[in-house]
Amino acid sequence: MARAMFEYTKAILEKVSFNKELFKKELEKAVNRLLPYEIKELYFWLIEFTVNKPDLHSCLVLVKN
DSSP states (O other): HHHHHHHHHHHHHHHHOOHHHHHHHHHHHHHSOHHHHHHHHHHHHHHHHTTOOGGGGGGGGGTTO
């Protein structure tokens, strides 16, 4: 079940990545929902996902511990 939530979170973040505010809102929800090890994994995924999306780089601070 936990893995399903992680995959769902990634799918949602991909869908809302066109809007920085939506992306930030969904990322905040994800940080509250996911387990600590999933948040670390999400951080590494976000680094790769946002390589070509510089406007979303500022959102990474929400995930970094």
